[in-house]
Every structure is written in C-alpha cells, then in structure tokens.
Amino acid sequence: MSDAGKDNAIRPTETLSMPSRLERAVDAADRALASGNNVTLDFGNCQFVTVDGLEWLEEILLRSESFKSKVTLVNLKPQLYKVFKVAHIDSLQKACGAPGTAAGPVC
Amino acid sequence: MATTTKEQDLGLIERVNSLVRRARLAAAVFTQYSQEEVDRIVKAMTIAAIEAVEDLAIAAHEETRMGLIEDKVLKNFVASEFHYHQIKDKKTVGIIRQFPEENMVEVAEPMGVILALSPVTNPTSTVIFKSIAAAKTRNTIIFSPHLMAADSSNMTARILYEAGLAAGAPKGFISWVEKSPRLRRETELMMVHPEVDLIFATGGTQMVKAAYSSGKPALGVGAGNTPVYITSSASPQSAAMDVVISKTFDNGTECPSEQTLIIDAQIADALLAQFKRMNCYICNQEEVEKVAAVAIDPRTGGMNYKLVGQPADTIARAAGIDVPPYTKIILCPLEGDLRYHKLAVEKLMPVLGFVVVNSVDEGINRALDINYAGGTGHTAGIFTEDDSVLERFSDAINAGRIIVNSPTSIGGLGGVYNNLNTTLSFGCGTGGGNITTDNVGIKNLLNYKRVPKRTNFTLTFQTTKNIYINPGSLDHLRSLKTKSCFILTSRSAAKRGHLSQVTERLPADCHVRVFSDIGVEPDWAAVQKAIAAMHQSQPDTVIALGGGSVLDAAKIMRLFYDYPELNMQELSVKFLDFRHRMVEFPQKVHTQLVAIPTTSGTGSEVTPFAVLKDNENHRKLSLVDECLLPNIAIIDANLTKSLPKEITVDTAFDALTHALESLVSTFASDYTDGLALESMRLIFEALPETLKAPTNIVWRHKLHNASCLAGMAIGNASVGINHGLAHSLGALFDVPHGRANGVFLLSTLAYNAKVPRKFMPSSTYVEWVADEKYARAAKFLGLSPAYEPDRNGSPASKNETKEAMIRALQRAVYDLAILSEQPLSIAELGISREAFDKALPQLVRNAATDMSTRTNPSLALIGDVTELLIKAYGPRTRP
Numbered sequence: 006m007s008d009a010g011k012d013n014a015i016r017p018t019e020t021l022s023m024p025s026r027l028e029r030a031v032d033a034a035d036r037a038l039a040s041g042n043n044v045t046l047d048f049g050n051c052q053f054v055t056v057d058g059l060e061w062l063e064e065i066l067l068r069s070e071s072f073k074s075k076v077t078l079v080n081l082k083p084q085l086y087k088v089f090k091v092a093h094i095d096s097l098q099k100a101c102g103a104p105g106t107a108a109g110p111v112c
Numbered sequence: 113m114a115t116t117t118k119e120q121d122l123g124l125i126e127r128v129n130s131l132v133r134r135a136r137l138a139a140a141v142f143t144q145y146s147q148e149e150v151d152r153i154v155k156a157m158t159i160a161a162i163e164a165v166e167d168l169a170i171a172a173h174e175e176t177r178m179g180l181i182e183d184k185v186l187k188n189f190v191a192s193e194f195h196y197h198q199i200k201d202k203k204t205v206g207i208i209r210q211f212p213e214e215n216m217v218e219v220a221e222p223m224g225v226i227l228a229l230s231p232v233t234n235p236t237s238t239v240i241f242k243s244i245a246a247a248k249t250r251n252t253i254i255f256s257p258h259l260m261a262a263d264s265s266n267m268t269a270r271i272l273y274e275a276g277l278a279a280g281a282p283k284g285f286i287s288w289v290e291k292s293p294r295l296r297r298e299t300e301l302m303m304v305h306p307e308v309d310l311i312f313a314t315g316g317t318q319m320v321k322a323a324y325s326s327g328k329p330a331l332g333v334g335a336g337n338t339p340v341y342i343t344s345s346a347s348p349q350s351a352a353m354d355v356v357i358s359k360t361f362d363n364g365t366e367c368p369s370e371q372t373l374i375i376d377a378q379i380a381d382a383l384l385a386q387f388k389r390m391n392c393y394i395c396n397q398e399e400v401e402k403v404a405a406v407a408i409d410p411r412t413g414g415m416n417y418k419l420v421g422q423p424a425d426t427i428a429r430a431a432g433i434d435v436p437p438y439t440k441i442i443l444c445p446l447e448g449d450l451r452y453h454k455l456a457v458e459k460l461m462p463v464l465g466f467v468v469v470n471s472v473d474e475g476i477n478r479a480l481d482i483n484y485a486g487g488t489g490h491t492a493g494i495f496t497e498d499d500s501v502l503e504r505f506s507d508a509i510n511a512g513r514i515i516v517n518s519p520t521s522i523g524g525l526g527g528v529y530n531n532l533n534t535t536l537s538f539g540c541g542t543g544g545g546n547i548t549t550d551n552v553g554i555k556n557l558l559n560y561k562r563v564p565k566r567t568n569f570t571l572t573f574q575t576t577k578n579i580y581i582n583p584g585s586l587d588h589l590r591s592l593k594t595k596s597c598f599i600l601t602s603r604s605a606a607k608r609g610h611l612s613q614v615t616e617r618l619p620a621d622c623h624v625r626v627f628s629d630i631g632v633e634p635d636w637a638a639v640q641k642a643i644a645a646m647h648q649s650q651p652d653t654v655i656a657l658g659g660g661s662v663l664d665a666a667k668i669m670r671l672f673y674d675y676p677e678l679n680m681q682e683l684s685v686k687f688l689d690f691r692h693r694m695v696e697f698p699q700k701v702h703t704q705l706v707a708i709p710t711t712s713g714t715g716s717e718v719t720p721f722a723v724l725k726d727n728e729n730h731r732k733l734s735l736v737d738e739c740l741l742p743n744i745a746i747i748d749a750n751l752t753k754s755l756p757k758e759i760t761v762d763t764a765f766d767a768l769t770h771a772l773e774s775l776v777s778t779f780a781s782d783y784t785d786g787l788a789l790e791s792m793r794l795i796f797e798a799l800p801e802t803l804k805a806p807t808n809i810v811w812r813h814k815l816h817n818a819s820c821l822a823g824m825a826i827g828n829a830s831v832g833i834n835h836g837l838a839h840s841l842g843a844l845f846d847v848p849h850g851r852a853n854g855v856f857l858l859s860t861l862a863y864n865a866k867v868p869r870k871f872m873p874s875s876t877y878v879e880w881v882a883d884e885k886y887a888r889a890a891k892f893l894g895l896s897p898a899y900e901p902d903r904n905g906s907p908a909s910k911n912e913t914k915e916a917m918i919r920a921l922q923r924a925v926y927d928l929a930i931l932s933e934q935p936l937s938i939a940e941l942g943i944s945r946e947a948f949d950k951a952l953p954q955l956v957r958n959a960a961t962d963m964s965t966r967t968n969p970s971l972a973l974i975g976d977v978t979e980l981l982i983k984a985y986g987p988r989t990r991p
Contacts, residue, residue, distance in 0.1 A: 053144055056137045056283040084144055091224070092140035093307065 016074055018043040023051040027058035034065055038072055049080035054088055059097075066096040076100050124298050132307045134284035135225045135252040139309075141282040142222060142250040147205040153279040154196070154248050160275030161192035161240045164268075168236035171264040176232055178421030179362035187237035187362065187525070187536070194527040195241055195534045199554050204249050208558075215567050221559035222250040224309030227302050229323065231315040233365040233421065233460065234536055235261030238314055239268040241536040243286055247276055249557040254308075255288040256299040258315060262291035303328065312557075314537040324545065331552055333537055334544015336367040337458045337487025338520050339479040341505060343472070344378040346495035346517070352386035354495070355464070358519030359441050364461045365421040368491035368513065368524030368538060371458055372446065372482045373466040374475050380468045384443075392441040393428070400444045402431040404454040407463050414486075415459045424462040450481045457486055472501055476508050483509050489543025493520040512540055512549030526551050569691060569876045573783045574738055575824045576707070576718045576745045581817065583809050586708070586748040589617035589655075594704065596623040598651035600642060600666045602658045603628050605710055608754050614657055614708065625649040630658075633846075634665045635725045636680055636733070639672075646673045653704040656742070659763070660714025660849065663707050664722040667740040670705045674698070684724075684733040686963055697737035707742035710751045712815040713763025713850050715770060715823015717745035725843060731958050732839045741827075747820050749813035757803065759848075761932040764799045764815060766850030767791060768925070769838070769857060770822035774829040776864055776885050777967040778877035784829040785885070787821045789892045794818035796893055796924060800931055833972045834860040836962035837980060840955045845943055854934045855941065857925055858991065859983045861886065865918045868970030882969040887917035895920040898991070922991035937986020948985055955981055 019037040023046055037044045044065075054062075062078075069076045078100045081089070089097045098104070145153075161168075169184035203209075209218040226246055230238045239255055246253035257265030266288045273286035289298050299319075302308055303326040311330040313323035320332040342351050359370050375383055384394060395403060407427065409416045419427055424442050428435040435442070446453045446465040455465045469475040483492060492511040496502050506514050513532060515523035526532030535551035550556055580588045597618060601611055606628055615624055627645050631638050646654070646669060654673075656666030672678055675698050687693030707717035716722075722735045752760075771791040774784050798814035805811065837860070838852035864882045871880060890897075897916035899908065908916065929936045938948060948955075959965070960977045970976070 054141065056134075056141050059137050059141065087143055088140045090140075091143055092137055 016041060016043045018045055020045040020047055022047045022049065025050055026053045026055070027051055027062075028053075028055040029057055030061045030065075034076075035068075038065065038069055038074060038076070041072065041074065043075040043077070044069070045077045045079055047080050048078060048082065048085055051085060052082070054085055059088070059092055059094070062097060062100075063094050066100055077102075120294065121297075124294055124301060128298055128301045128305060131254055131287050131289070132225060132302065132305050135254050135287055136307045138252040138282040138284040139222065139224045142252060142285060145205065145250055147203060149280060150205055150248060150250060151200065153276045153281045154200070154244055156275045156279035157244055157247055157272045158192050158196040160271050161188065161244070161268075164271050165189055165192065168240075168264065168268050168271075171267055172236045172261065175264045176235065176261050176421070178233060179365045183362035184236065186522075187234060188240060190525050190527065190534060191237040191241035191536055192244065194525075195244055195553075198527060198534050199245070199248055202248070202554060204554060204558060214564065216562060216564040219561040219563055220249070221561050223557055223559055224251060225307055226251050226253045226310045226312050226557070227299075227308045228253050228255050229299070229311070229313040229315045229319050230255055230257050230261070230265050232258040232261045233362075233367075234314075235265040236268045238536045239265050240272065241534075242312060242314075243269060243272040243276075245554050245557055247281060247285065248554050251310075251557055252282070252285045253287075253312075254302065255286070256295070256302065257288065257291070259291065259295050262289075262295060266291065310557075312537070312552075320545075331537070331539070331548070331556055332546050333367070333552075334489050334540030334546055335458060335486050336369075336371070336490035336538070337456075337482055337485055338368055338371045338491045338493060338511075339374060339482035339487075339509070340370045340372070340493035340495070340520060341374045341475050341479045342376065342379060342383060343475065343494065343496040343498060343501055344376040345497040345501070346379060348379055348382040348386045350517070351495040352383055352390055354517070354519045356387070356390050356392065356440050358521040358523070359462055359464050360424075361519070361521045363421040363423055364459070364463075364521075366521035366524070367458070367460065368515070369460070369521035370464055370493060371487070372450075372456060373464060374478045374482075375466055375468050376472075376475060377468050377470050387441070387443055391436065391439055392443050393424070393433075393435045393439045394443045395433070395445070397445070397447060399431070399433050400446070400455070402433055403427070403442055403444055403463055406430045407459055407461065408454050408457070413454070414457060415461070420460045422461055427461055427463060450478055451485065456482060472504065476505055479505065479509055483511065487511075489540030489546065489549060490538060491515065491520050491524050493518075493523070510541075510543045512538060512544075513551065524551075567875055571779065571781050571828075571876060573781070573828050574720070574741065575827055576742050578743065579718065579745045579747060579820070581747045581820070583749045583813050585746050586613060586617060586750065588744070588746055589614060589706075590619070592618065592622075592653065592706065592744075594619065594622050594651075594653035596649060596651040597625070597653045597655055598646050598649055599624060599626045599655045599657060600630060600662055600669065601626065601628050601656075602630060602632070602662055605658050605662075608710075610657055610710055610751050613751075614655060623649070625651065630662060630665055633661050633725045635727045639665050639668050639724065643669050643672050651703065653706060655706045655708065657708045657710065659709070659711040659759075660716045660766075663709060663714065663716035663742075664724065666705060666707070667716075667722040667742070668724065668735060670701060670703050671698070671739065674701050674703055680733075683735050686961070688966065690736070697739050699739070701739050704744070705742040706744040706746065708746045708748070708751065709816070709819070711755060711759060711763040712749075712752055712812070712819040713766035715767065715819050715821075715826060717742055717747070718820055718823040719827035721827070723839075730954070731843050732962075734963050736963075745820070747816050749809055749816040752812050752816055753807045753809065755806075757806065760802060760806070760815075761799070761934050762848050762850035762854070763819065764795055764802075764850070764932070765854040765857070765929070765934055767815075767819040767822045768795045768928075769834050769850075769853035770826045770831065771795070771818075772857070772861065772889070772925075773832040773834055773968075774822065774825035775889060776882040776969050777829040777832055778872050778874040778969060779967050780829040780885075784825040787825040788829075789889060791818045791822040791825065792889060793893055794821070796928060799928065803932055830967040831964045832860070832968035833863065833959075833965050833970070833977075833980070835964035836959040836968075836972070837977070837984070839962050839964065840958035841938065843958065844951050844955060845941070845947075847941055851935060851941065854929060855936060855938050855986075856980065856984050857929075858922055858936060858988060859980050861918075861922050861925065862991070863972075863976065863980060864969055869976065870971040870973055872967075872969055872971045874967075877969070880969060883914060883918060886921050887914045890917040890921040890924070893921070893924065895924055898923050919991050926988065926990050936988040938981075938984050939986040945985070952978070952981060
C-alpha cells in the first residue's frame with residue numbers, strides 16, 4: 006500500500022548503496038519508494054554513471070514527488086557530482102542538497 | 113485538420129528539447145571519460161568512417177549533384193585518416209600541457225553540447241571531421257545538415273555514432289536533425305536553446321551569420337576569394353599542374369581553391385602554354401563576358417549557385433562556348449580595372465580568372481584587390497622561390513592560410529601538402545567575421561583551464577662588495593687603485609677637515625679633482641653640473657664623501673658618466689614590481705665608486721638606491737638598481753665625531769626608521785631581519801650615549817655601524833609607508849629626511865601593527881606578520897611588556913603579551929625621541945596648521961604614490977595616508 010499521504014519527515018528512510026557503475030534502474034530503490042519509505046542513495050562505491058543511469062535517477066526523483074517521499078543522494082565523489090552539475094537536472098541538484106540548477110550563464 | 117504554425121512550432125520545440133536533452137546528458141556523462149577511453153572511441157569512429165568513404169562520397173554526390181565522387185572520397189579520407197593521424201596522440205583529457213618554466217599547467221574542459229552546421233558542398237567529410245573532433249574533446253554534437261544534403265550528412269553521422277557507441281561512447285553523443293521542410297526552423301530554435309554551448313558553423317554566409325547572431329559562442333567560417341600570385345621565379349609547369357589539381361578538386365567546391373591568378377609577365381606566356389597543354393581553356397574577351405553571364409548571378413553579383421561544383425564543360429555549355437572535351441578549367445583573362453570585374457569574386461566551380469602584372473608591387477596590389485573583394489581572412493596562395501617576395505606577400509595579404517607552391521584547396525585542408533592542421537572548417541579571423549584564423553579543429557573545441565602555481569620571487573642579498581668598518585679605516589684609501597679621482601663632497605665636509613683627510617691618503621700619483629658645489633639636497637640640474645665636471649677630468653674613480661645626498665648624487669653621476677645616453681626621466685619611471693619594471697639599467701658600470709659616509713643614517717654606501725629632489729614637481733625621484741651599489745664603503749666613525757647634535761639625532765632616526773621598516777617589509781628575509789634587529793639594538797644603546805659624549809669614538813662607531821647595517825637591510829628589503837610620508841613632507845617643506853621620518857614613526861608603527869584594512873599583494877609575502885615582528889623586536893631589545901596601567905596582575909594571554917610588547921617598542925621610540933629632543937610631530941617642525949592643511953592634498957597624493965609604500969605590509973589606502981598625515985601633525989603623547 007502506498008503511503009502517499011504521509012509526511013515524509015515521519016517516514017522510515019531506507020539507505021541503498023549504488024553500484025560501482027550506475028547504468029540501469031536499481032530495483033530496490035524503486036521498491037523502497039513504492040513501499041512509502043524515504044530513500045537515501047549512497048554513492049560511496051559508485052565510480053561511473055551512464056546516460057541510462059542519469060535518466061533513471063531523474064525518473065525516480067520524479068516518482069518520489071508523486072509519492073511525496075524524499076530521495077537523497079549522498080557520498081558523491083567529485084567526478085560524479087560534476088556529472089550532475091553538467092547535466093543541468095534541477096531535481097538531481099536538489100536531491101544532493103544544492104539549491105537547484107542556475108538559470109543560465111551568468112556574467 | 114491542418115495544424116497551425118504555432119502548433120507546428122510546439123512540435124518542433126518538443127523535438128528540439130528532446131535532441132538537446134539527449135546531448136546534454138551525454139555531455140555530462142562524457143566528463144567521466146579517460147584519455148584512453150576517448151582515444152578508443154575516436155579510433156573506432158575513424159575506422160568506421162574510412163570503411164565508408166566511398167559509400168558516403170557516392171551518397172553525397174547523388175544527393176547534391178555537386179563535385180566529383182573521386183574527390184569526395186579523398187575529402188572523406190582527409191577528414192578521417194589524415195585527421196586521425198594528426199590528433200591521435202594529442203592529449204585532450206586532464207592535464208594537456210605543462211609549462212615548467214611558468215610553473216603552470218593547462219587542463220582540458222569539454223565545451224559541452226555543440227550544434228554543428230554542415231554544408232552542402234562537403235556534407236559527409238564535414239560530418240566525419242566534426243564528429244571525430246567532438247569525440248576527441250569529449251563534447252557531444254548535434255548536426256544540423258543543409259537541407260539539400262541532409263540524407264548523406266545524417267547517414268554519415270549515424271555511421272560514426274554507432275561506431276562510437278559500440279566503442280563505449282555515451283548514448284546520444286552524436287545526434288542529428290532529421291530532414292524535413294522545417295529543418296531550418298528547427299536549427300534556428302536550437303541555435304538559441306539554452307542547453308547548446310557552442311555553435312560550430314560551416315556553411316553558407318547566411319547560416320554563419322545566424323549562428324553569430326544567436327548570442328552563443330560560435331566558431332564560424334568566412335567567405336573565400338583566393339588570390340594566387342605566380343611569380344617570375346616559379347616553375348610554370350609545376351604551378352600550372354598544382355592549380356589544375358586544386359581548381360578541379362571536387363569541381364572547385366572547396367572554398368580555399370584558387371579564384372584569380374596574378375601572373376608575373378615574365379612567366380605569363382609559358383604558364384598559359386602549360387595550362388593549354390593540360391587541357392584548360394583560355395577564353396577571349398567575348399567568351400569571358402559569356403562565362404561571367406552564367407557564372408555570376410546578376411542579382412547578387414556573387415556566384416551562380418546552380419553551377420557550383422559543376423564540371424567545366426557543363427559551364428561552357430551553359431555559356432554557349434565551344435570547348436574541347438574534358439576541359440579542366442575555363443581560364444578568363446580579367447581585363448580593365450580588376451576591382452570592378454564581375455569575375456573577380458568567389459566562384460566555387462572550375463572557372464578561374466587571371467591577370468598579368470609587370471612588377472612584384474603590382475602583383476601584390478592585384479592580389480590585395482582579390483583578397484579584399486570578399487575573401488579577407490580566408491586563403492591566399494603564392495608560387496615563388498624568392499623568400500623576400502613571399503615575406504612581402506604574407507605581410508600584405510590578410511588570409512588565415514597562405515599556401516606556398518602548392519594547391520590552395522587541398523593545401524588548405526592541411527596534412528596533404530603541408531603541416532597545417534587538417535580541417536573542413538576554415539577560420540577567417542576578424543577579416544571574415546570569425547574569432548580565429550585557425551584551421552579549426554580539436555584545439556578550438558576545448559576550454560583551457562590554466563593552473564598557475566604561485567611563483568615566488570627568488571630573494572637575493574646584495575650589498576657593497578668591500579666594506580671597511582673600523583675607526584681609522586679611511587687609511588684604506590692609501591692602497592686605492594686609482595690614477596684619476598673625482599671627489600664629490602659638501603662644503604661642510606671640507607670645513608670639518610674631512611676632505612683633507614681623504615686627499616692626503618690618496619696615492620701620490622693620483623690626479624684629484626674636487627667638486628663641492630653639490631648643495632644640501634641636490635636636484636637633477638645640480639647633478640648634471642657635477643657630471644659635466646667629471647667629463648672634464650676623466651676620472652677612473654669617484655669618491656663620495658658626505659651624507660646621504662652626496663652619496664646618492666655620486667651614484668647617479670657615476671652612472672651617467674659611464675652611460676651618457678641614459679635618460680633620467682626613464683630611469684626614474686615608477687614601477688609596481690621590480691621584476692616587471694620597464695626600465696633597463698646597464699649591467700655593468702666601469703668607474704669605481706668609493707662611498708665614505710660622514711653621517712650615521714642613510715646607509716646609502718650599501719644600498720642600490722639613489723634619491724634626487726625634483727624641484728619642479730616638489731617630489732623625490734628614486735632610482736633603484738644593483739648597478740648603483742658602490743664598489744667600496746668606508747665606515748670610519750672618526751668622520752662623525754664632529755657631527756652636530758641635531759644631525760646626529762636626525763640621521764640616527766633615519767637609520768632607526770630603516771631598521772623598523774625593513775623588519776616588516778614584504779621583502780624582508782631572515783638575512784635582513786638580523787641586520788634590522790641588530791641595527792635597532794645599536795641605535796637604542798649608542799644614541800643616548802653619543803648624546804652624552806659626542807666625541808666618544810666607541811659610541812660613534814656603533815651608531816655608524818647601525819646605519820650601515822640598516823642600509824644593508826633596506827638595500828634588500830626596502831622601506832615602507834613611513835618613507836613615503838617622509839619623502840612627501842620633506843620635498844614640500846624642506847625637512848631633513850631623518851627628521852621627516854621621525855615625525856611619522858609612532859603613527860606608522862601603530863598602523864602597521866594592526867591587521868591591515870587591505871593586505872599588500874606580493875608573491876613573496878606569504879603571511880602578514882608585522883605585529884609579531886614588532887613584538888619580536890621589542891623582546892630582542894630587552895624591553896618589558898607595556899601593559900595598560902589598570903592591568904590587575906593576572907597572567908597575560910599570548911595576544912595581550914604581543915600587544916604589550918608592541919606598545920613597549922612604541923614607548924621606546926617615543927622615549928628615545930624625547931631624550932634626544934627629536935620632533936615627533938609635524939607641528940614641532942614649525943609647519944603651521946594652515947600651511948599643512950593647504951598642502952595636505954598634495955602630501956597625500958605624493959605619499960600614496962611613493963614607491964616606498966610598495967613594500968609596506970599594509971596597502972595604504974588614500975584614507976589611511978590622509979589619516980596618518982593628520983595624526984602626525986601632533987602633538988604626541990606617550991603610547
């Protein structure tokens with residue numbers, strides 16, 4: 006049963022370790038989200054992310070909004086954090102705790 | 113139901129967003145790739161391109177009906193094989209270049225998402241070239257093809273994409289706009305899309321202009337109109353063959369190809385005969401008109417696009433000219449004023465104009481006519497064996513590539529006939545409205561991150577080589593190697609008997625000339641008189657006998673005597689940083705300089721400085737250079753025994769200022785610190801004793817040494833804001849230098865002991881430590897911490913102790929001044945408040961811009977300088 010109505014502050018949080026190459030959906034994360042939990046994705050072991058991996062992250066962040074739960078990305082290595090910066094995906098930035106993608110080039 | 117334009121646009125926008133988003137994600141993922149991964153991808157793409165060169169050439173020809181399949185094959189090879197050969201070993205990831213001498217490296221950063229426009233003339237080779245270049249630089253690329261060549265362009269992009277993907281490239285790293293009637297509109301939308309980082313525009317002028325107008329960074333190309341000068345020293349046979357190879361290459365579609373030949377008259381007949389032999393057709397004037405009528409569009413004055421890339425016989429047929437079968441080029445003599453000839457423009461077809469000239473000047477001028485008729489910045493060519501003609505041609509012509517003794521079209525592509533970078537995109541510089549004249553390639557598709565490490569100036573320690581330091585050391589003059597000696601001294605030195613002490617010790621056979629009209633603080637005019645006197649007596653040695661002004665003047669005299677061509681104005685030009693100053697001083701001076709100070713303050717006998725008064729501008733001019741250092745310094749305290757009390761105190765305070773300022777200077781070192789500290793110690797000890805017993809040689813000797821030690825300290829660490837203030841005050845109100853220094857000392861000690869409002873930027877000064885150094889000086893002098901009177905006896909913190917030590921130092925200075933009756937404020941100098949207030953703006957300006965301030969530990973702001981001056985007016989109280 007979905008816990009869509011529950012305040013995400015009182016939901017349990019499930020922490021999932023990301024694989025060394027994030028190149029497809031991580032089913033456990035999808036399941037955790039579906040069960041109404043907040044999800045922390047631990048990138049401590051992750052060395053590389055593919056386009057498919059990025060697209061999955063964007064998708065899961067979108068779904069978390071509909072579940073009203075929270076997905077947090079932690080332990081990012083600079084190489085991966087830069088990928089998220091260059092990708093200009095606002096939801097990814099926010100999931101990392103950043104204020105979001107800048108509106109555009111700033112002089 | 114028909115859709116509206118708005119609905120169509122919404123659909124387009126969706127397609128554009130989807131394309132760009134794929135490219136953006138791929139660009140993000142690409143940032144993780146290593147050089148090895150990138151090189152593996154590039155290699156796979158190149159192999160795929162080489163395997164498809166023929167198929168792609170056929171596809172391009174079938175779709176565009178332009179050019180020749182065989183030449184398109186060659187172009188595809190150039191874009192793949194040649195291009196790969198040039199870039200395969202180039203570093204494009206991480207540190208790509210190192211500059212050990214500059215202590216700097218360059219690190220590559222991809223540009224991101226590139227929108228690439230590809231042309232109808234080279235649809236497949238351009239896509240091969242740009243795809244490989246983008247992958248090598250970890251950029252992603254979206255191709256917007258020319259509508260008339262979209263199928264072959266996109267076929268090429270797909271082949272390279274699939275090869276790259278199979279080798280591990282990110283999904284979506286190459287993409288393309290599908291052929292559709294709205295392709296142009298889709299391209300326009302992408303040009304202004306916020307996720308597109310760069311537009312790489314190769315194609316027609318309109319598209320390039322649109323790219324530049326988008327507001328995005330853009331790499332564009334300009335129009336060509338290649339003049340080729342065939343000089344009398346060229347080989348007619350070789351030149352003709354190269355021109356034929358070039359102008360027939362892909363039926364003339366290459367924009368660097370020859371458009372007009374400029375032929376030296378001496379070689380014209382032989383060259384034209386060669387062209388005929390090679391089956392080129394030379395028109396008569398009537399035929400030229402006919403060719404112009406079809407090759408040029410009368411509405412625009414430019415080439416007729418329907419004939420671009422068509423063979424010569426097709427063009428001849430269109431013009432109604434009967435030419436032999438397989439005619440290679442139609443050559444048109446351009447008579448009359450070349451600048452107004454219809455055919456003197458770019459013609460991307462095998463139609464070639466020519467003119468005959470009678471001199472090199474005329475040849476270059478006619479080449480300029482063509483060059484500036486729509487082709488500036490693009491390409492030019494020359495056939496010559498004469499390097500001087502080549503140099504003149506290259507200097508005059510504005511072209512990004514000036515091809516020598518080879519075909520301009522294939523030569524311009526690079527790699528076949530020369531070592532130019534291989535390209536299908538010719539930068540034309542500002543002449544063609546571009547940012548670069550490069551053969552555009554991977555170099556232009558990277559952001560370069562420069563990583564300069566801090567460069568510390570190598571500090572050295574220099575001073576006068578021979579210093580004789582004990583009382584009586586004047587006797588060294590007896591062994592001085594000189595035949596002709598010029599003594600610069602003051603009148604007072606003569607009166608005090610110093611001059612005779614010097615002259616009687618000089619070798620008997622030495623010719624001596626004495627000059628004592630130098631004045632108290634000489635200006636440049638006074639020094640020039642002395643130099644004139646030197647020239648009369650032709651000395652090999654200058655002896656400077658006197659105070660700081662005399663010694664400084666002698667340094668300048670010696671320099672100008674050895675190098676009369678030097679310019680005082682130039683030598684005294686200010687500088688921000690000694691290492692970068694614009695003035696160059698001579699490396700060596702020949703005339704010997706012996707400095708004999710008769711006061712104990714300036715230290716000039718061991719410094720590379722000389723200060724002159726600039727009476728016109730009421731300021732002081734400073735010269736700084738190692739070549740000003742005297743060869744010999746004689747520190748004989750006997751010469752100071754008769755110094756009046758006032759001068760003794762003034763000069764001692766000058767030396768004390770030197771010690772205090774060099775200690776906290778941004779150029780201070782362990783070497784100068786030792787000298788400064790010992791100098792202070794000697795002054796605090798010897799000045800009170802000297803005042804009690806002015807003729808006591810022991811104390812005089814210590815004061816004299818203190819001055820010399822402080823001189824060595826400032827000679828290497830320089831001074832600070834106190835000197836800037838003193839120079840300013842001294843020049844405006846004729847205050848002796850040491851006394852002027854004294855009135856600011858308490859203010860500048862307090863000022864420099866506080867954390868600066870603005871730090872002095874200097875690569876040698878890694879940490880602001882002025883407060884600690886003052887505290888250290890106080891400890892070295894054996895001063896007791898000066899706590900506030902209400903302090904209740906509890907143990908002081910480290911910081912409190914430091915502040916108390918600084919205060920103790922300030923008190924010591926104050927007490928010494930009071931003891932020696934040295935003025936500590938401007939008011940005590942007899943300067944009225946009214947005169948001071950009136951002069952304040954100039955005092956501030958002169959002090960703030962004085963070079964002495966450059967090594968002060970705080971960067972003194974105008975407000976700081978003003979405050980320091982006002983505070984120094986007085987009166988003072990004990991700190």
